[in-house]
Amino acid sequence: MQFQVPQFIEVEDKIFGPLTFRQFIFIAGGFGMAYVLWRLLPIHLAAPLILGVGGLAAALAFFQLNGRPFIHALEDGFYYTIHSKLYLWNNANKKRVVAKTAAATAQSDVYIPKISDSKLHELAWSLDIKERIAAGTAADDERGGALTGVRTPKEILSQISVGKQGLGTMD
DSSP states (O other): OOOOOOOOTTSOOEEETTEEHHHHHHHHHHHHHHHHHHHHSOHHHHHHHHHHHHHHHHHHHHOEETTEEHHHHHHHHHHHHHSOOOOOOOHHHHHHHHHHHHHHHHHSSSOOOOTTSOHHHHHHHHHHHHHHHHHTOSOGGGGOGGGTTOOOHHHHHHHHHHHHHHHHHOO
């Protein structure tokens, strides 16, 4: 025996013309509240309130935020404002990590990343050293190894000026 499996169960039925029941309730509530404001308050006070209520009713009926109805966003915002917040900052772990890296750098003047470290850390380290070498602020011991091919701007300018002098003195 075969059974039909319901499909599109998340789509609400259109009951009142092009509106679902929920949309109709929000729009009818907005119109009702606007009417009450119009009858109770002077028009110069009621007009901004009517526009606000109408905008809220339209947003509740038709607007979706990240694929969810706007009422859920309002509910989440309300609960966020009334509930207490807990902020955590774990300073003890940072001090331990800093102490370990300080001890490691005290043994050798230059930190050389190991293969077991993350590739992102190695890349950041190599870019930092290359920038310092190119800027001419790196120490002499940092220039060794695979980074010897990098020339500082001072070296490049001195080679250019020597080349210009050599061309000028040739007769």
